[in-house]
Amino acid sequence: MTWLQRELRLEPRPRGFHLITDEIERAVPELERFEVGMAHVFIRHTSASLTLNENASPDVRRDFAAWFDRAVPDGAPYFSHTLEGADDMSAHIKSSLTGSSLVLPVADGRLALGTWQGIYLCEYRDHGGSRRLVVTAWGEPR
Amino acid sequence: MTWLQRELRLEPRPRGFHLITDEIERAVPELERFEVGMAHVFIRHTSASLTLNENASPDVRRDFAAWFDRAVPDGAPYFSHTLEGADDMSAHIKSSLTGSSLVLPVADGRLALGTWQGIYLCEYRDHGGSRRLVVTAWGEPR
Amino acid sequence: MTWLQRELRLEPRPRGFHLITDEIERAVPELERFEVGMAHVFIRHTSASLTLNENASPDVRRDFAAWFDRAVPDGAPYFSHTLEGADDMSAHIKSSLTGSSLVLPVADGRLALGTWQGIYLCEYRDHGGSRRLVVTAWGEPR
Numbered sequence: 001m002t003w004l005q006r007e008l009r010l011e012p013r014p015r016g017f018h019l020i021t022d023e024i025e026r027a028v029p030e031l032e033r034f035e036v037g038m039a040h041v042f043i044r045h046t047s048a049s050l051t052l053n054e055n056a057s058p059d060v061r062r063d064f065a066a067w068f069d070r071a072v073p074d075g076a077p078y079f080s081h082t083l084e085g086a087d088d089m090s091a092h093i094k095s096s097l098t099g100s101s102l103v104l105p106v107a108d109g110r111l112a113l114g115t116w117q118g119i120y121l122c123e124y125r126d127h128g129g130s131r132r133l134v135v136t137a138w139g140e141p142r
Numbered sequence: 143m144t145w146l147q148r149e150l151r152l153e154p155r156p157r158g159f160h161l162i163t164d165e166i167e168r169a170v171p172e173l174e175r176f177e178v179g180m181a182h183v184f185i186r187h188t189s190a191s192l193t194l195n196e197n198a199s200p201d202v203r204r205d206f207a208a209w210f211d212r213a214v215p216d217g218a219p220y221f222s223h224t225l226e227g228a229d230d231m232s233a234h235i236k237s238s239l240t241g242s243s244l245v246l247p248v249a250d251g252r253l254a255l256g257t258w259q260g261i262y263l264c265e266y267r268d269h270g271g272s273r274r275l276v277v278t279a280w281g282e283p284r
Numbered sequence: 285m286t287w288l289q290r291e292l293r294l295e296p297r298p299r300g301f302h303l304i305t306d307e308i309e310r311a312v313p314e315l316e317r318f319e320v321g322m323a324h325v326f327i328r329h330t331s332a333s334l335t336l337n338e339n340a341s342p343d344v345r346r347d348f349a350a351w352f353d354r355a356v357p358d359g360a361p362y363f364s365h366t367l368e369g370a371d372d373m374s375a376h377i378k379s380s381l382t383g384s385s386l387v388l389p390v391a392d393g394r395l396a397l398g399t400w401q402g403i404y405l406c407e408y409r410d411h412g413g414s415r416r417l418v419v420t421a422w423g424e425p426r
Contacts, residue, residue, distance in 0.1 A: 001143050001285050003424055005320045005391060036147045038182060038278060040322060042389050044398030046338045051238040054188045059223035060234055066220045067235050071213070071355070078350045081343035092344055093351050096335040100401070101387050103243050105184050105276045107147060112276050114186030117242070134389045134396050136322060138280075138422075140145055143285050178289045180324060180420060193380040196330045201365035202376055208362045209377050213355070245385050247326050247418045249289060254418050256328030259384070280422075282287055 002037075002141050004030055008133040013123050015087070017053075017061040021119045025111065027135055032109035037139015039111060042101040044132045047091035047125050049098040055118025068094050068124075091124030098122050106139055144179075144283050146172055150275040155265050157229070159195075159203035163261045167253065169277055174251035179281015181253060184243040186274045189233035189267050191240040197260025210236050210266075233266035240264050248281055286321075286425050288314055292417040297407050299371070301337075301345035305403045309395065311419050316393040321423015323395060326385040328416045331375035331409050333382040339402025352378050352408075375408035382406050390423055 008027050010020065024041055025031070031039065043050050054060040072093045075086030082089065102119060105112040121131065150169050152162065166183055167173070173181065185192050196202040214235045217228030224231065244261060247254040263273065292311050294304065308325055309315070315323065327334050338344040356377045359370030366373065386403060389396040405415065 003320045005389065036145045036278070038280070040387060040389060042387075042396070044396070044401065046336065046398070046400050052188065052242045053234055053238050057223055060231065063221045063223050063231050064235060064238070066222075067214065067218070070220070072351065076351070078354070079347045080350075081341055081347050089344065089347050092337055093348060096337050096348070096382055096404075098238055099241060099383060100336045103182055103184075103245055103387055105147065105182060105278045107276070112184070112186070114188070114274070116188050117186065120238075132398070134391070136320070136389045138322070178287045178420070180422070194330065194384045195376055195380050199365055202373065205363045205365050205373050206377060206380070208364075209356065209360070212362070240380055241383060245324055245326075245387055247289065247324060247420045249418070254326070254328070256330070256416070258330050259328065262380075 002139060004028055004137040006135050008135055010121060010131045012129050015123050015126050017064045018121045019055060019118045020121045024119055024135060028137055031106055031137060033141050034106045034109055034139040035142040037106040037137055039104045039106050039137040040101060042134045046095055047088060048128055048131050049095040049100055049122040050102050051098045051120045051122055052102060052117050053120055054116050056116060087126050094124045144281060146170055146279040148277050150277055152263060152273045154271050157265050157268050159206045160263045161197060161260045162263045166261055166277060170279055173248055173279060175283050176248045176251055176281040177284040179248040179279055181246045181248050181279040182243060184276045188237055189230060190270055190273050191237040191242055191264045192244050193240045193262045193264055194244060194259050195262055196258050198258060229268050236266045286423060288312055288421040290419050292419055294405060294415045296413050299407055299410050301348045302405045303339060303402045304405045308403055308419060312421055315390055315421060317425050318390045318393055318423040319426040321390040321421055323388045323390055323421040324385060326418045330379055331372060332412055332415050333379040333384055333406045334386050335382045335404045335406055336386060336401050337404055338400050340400060371410050378408045
């Protein structure tokens with residue numbers, strides 16, 4: 001049984017949905033030594049989150065933003081937590097809708113994602129800054 | 143420490159929410175040898191997902207469909223990713239709202255679900271076809 | 285490799301979002317012996333759930349309730365599963381939106397949460413009663 005754990009600091013990104021699969025894979029090259037295992041990607045924030053979705057068309061990521069911005073409006077009149085800006089409370093709710101972690105199977109030295117699955121960073125703040133992740137993996141070496 | 147990992151191909155199902163607990167349990171009968179452990183069920187698609195919910199009344203699953211179809215309308219006028227059909231972009235968003243994996247405790251050789259908890263396949267496409275899952279379990283043998 | 289698994293019974297709480305990080309940490313004091321590992325918190329119900337979000341301002345938790353109650357109305361006219369009360373079907377849907385489990389990294393004997401992250405019990409029923417959790421942890425001892 002082998003364990004890996006690494007903290008990762010992502011560059012600041014604009015509000016929106018961003019593909020970060022490559023960055024995650026590069027952060028844990030030792031996964032190639034796993035016959036079978038699991039990888040866990042965790043974001044240490046409450047106004048940004050992680051999800052898996054379509055890795056091909058940028059349109060999909062734009063439509064994600066369009067839907068989420070309508071479903072959870074910035075500065076909704078019934079929000080009372082308003083001191084940190086109109087995009088803060090909406091970001092908290094969106095983060096809980098998409099979730100703070102991804103749990104991914106590892107098989108034959110690779111993340112066992114479907115062909116069209118990619119890892120999204122969901123940045124819900126206008127100026128979210130750098131985001132910190134913790135990547136943990138455990139499994140059996142080949 | 144014992145590991146299991148298996149790919150599962152589900153029969154095509156109509157759009158809607160479907161109970162698949164039995165199929166998952168039958169796919170990994172070796173769970174009965176675990177004293178304590180975890181099971182991970184992962185869907186390798188971005189227009190269908192997995193969730194845990196009420197395993198008794200079919201009404202609940204119909205009401206899930208009613209709510210999700212209203213919350214994320216097919217062919218919303220603000221979607222730009224429309225080439226793959228009116229049910230495609232809505233399926234992507236719904237999938238991220240419910241999530242691509244379930245992580246379940248194993249105790250005394252069984253999934254430690256609550257009495258009313260069942261595993262749902264959330265099929266968001268009109269013609270989603272067969273869906274591939276990866277089931278991974280790790281734990282201590284009895 | 286060390287395993288812990290424990291069932292936890294939470295006191296009944298009113299409908300709303302409640303911080304339970306301390307209760308979870310007190311339930312598994314042995315985490316302090318882990319060099320690296322994972323903790324899994326699982327709720328055995330389908331009308332309450334778990335999420336990670338802001339641990340400081342009670343306003344945030346009130347605004348969560350305000351948003352979820354609007355997004356998934358009690359007793360919506362298109363619900364057919366109504367026998368268990370107007371807050372039942374809405375609670376099922378909200379539970380699947382937020383999710384039945386949390387998967388958290390453990391580092392240096394502690395949950396590796398961000399500074400502002402706390403564990404919420406999302407109680408979606410008016411009288412949900414006591415809620416049962418299963419906490420499982422696995423990892424390498426120091």
